[in-house]
Amino acid sequence: MKKKIATVMIGVLVLAAGITACNGKEKPTASDIPAVSETSEISGAAADVLSTADCYKAIQEKIALPEMYLADDEYIMNYYGIDTAKLSDYTFASCTDPTRTDTVILMELKDEADADEIEACLNLYLEQMEAEMENYNPAANELVKASSVRRNGNRIDLIICEDRESALALADGTSK
């Protein structure tokens, strides 16, 4: 009788152990792997680089920006001349106040071959800002003159604001 009871207990214990083990860490299946979104983190060796949305959020938290708005695809095409279909990740933010020039543009290109064209669009935008602000708001014009389009592989950014250097460091997006 004792042997029977012991056998039953061992069996139950083994069963219980098996059940709990199976419901612990399961191997990831295809459905568990998150789909790569346009704003997801860069994969591969740069897995620690943040999305443009996260970089912009970090800039907003650390840098004193005026009220900003986020441009949609149509706006980006109309007023920056950039086709967002060429971008895998992007954030275009600009100040609502027409007398200021604060701008945060962060982009990741799908194809680095488009970089020249897109850089030219942003340089044209910079020239326009300088022309508009030259006599209108000299202080804002100084910020524009201190800015430039920055390129790093397939990442391009343009930041116009006070404390631009800090904003650029945040735009690099490497996590700590």
Place this chain on the structure above:
Amino acid sequence: MKNRWLFVICMIAITLVIALSALLVVRNVKSKEPVISTESPDSEPRVVVWDSQGFTSENVSARPEGEVVSGIPEVSEPVTEPVITSEETSSESGNTQPEEVDLQEYFADSVFVGDSIFVGYRNYLANHKGSPVSGASFLAASSYTSAHALEEDDNLHPIFQGKKQPVWKTISEIGAKRVFLMFGTNDLVVKDGIRASGDVFALIDKIHEENPDVEIVIISMVPVYEDVSKGALNNPTIDIYNYYLLAAAADHNADFIDLNTSLKNEKGNIKDEYCSDNYVHETDKAYQEVWDPILTAYAAGEKKTDEAEMNEQETAVQE
């Protein structure tokens, strides 16, 4: 007896083990459930049509081309929330009202040409997609004057889709059906009202020369903050400038919309709540309470005029 107690203890142990396993299973299953955000999703912006008492579309109904749109009453009790004309809004019913779609289409075919006042409106609309006007295109630049706009080669010409060129060329390329024009803020700093209005009409004529079928609508210059006086830029001169624009609009085949009256206080200056910088630029409140309603009412009246004309033509054909 002893065996019986042993048996009972075993059964209890088994039960506990099974219960513990079940708990572990349930906890792991729950961890895979999607996280339901406690934040409510952003509601769809509602497209509304201004319809406050005393300011109905009848005020701007069928009229001869070039006639001034006048008699627009001041907003006596500014509404802080958009007025919804129907209980069934586009967000509730899922269907956009036909009139709202017409207004969106109307402004999608329209271009706004002007200076930083229009840049401010463009930025406001970028943040307020619920406005029917938000589909319009803007050819606007800070510091821009009608004199700049008249030049074939000027470094202030607004960029549109990657091109910097005279506005009449961009209007032609994008196939705009109508142009809303507002200049004066920068013009009056360097010129008097007569010469500044002359530049506006020269620009209208140039746009018509390149785009014969395009409709032109002059929007009055808006008031400035009290005590602003820079060159000829002050409220009394603005009123005179607007009069010149109003008086000659019909001669240049253009309509005229008065925004100035609804923006200013009893002293003739822009209302405090409508001015963003104690100078010339405007707040979102001004755009929401005055600009959007007046422009959409004008558009609604235009749609009625077009429909009335089409009906007349059909009747004439039938006869």
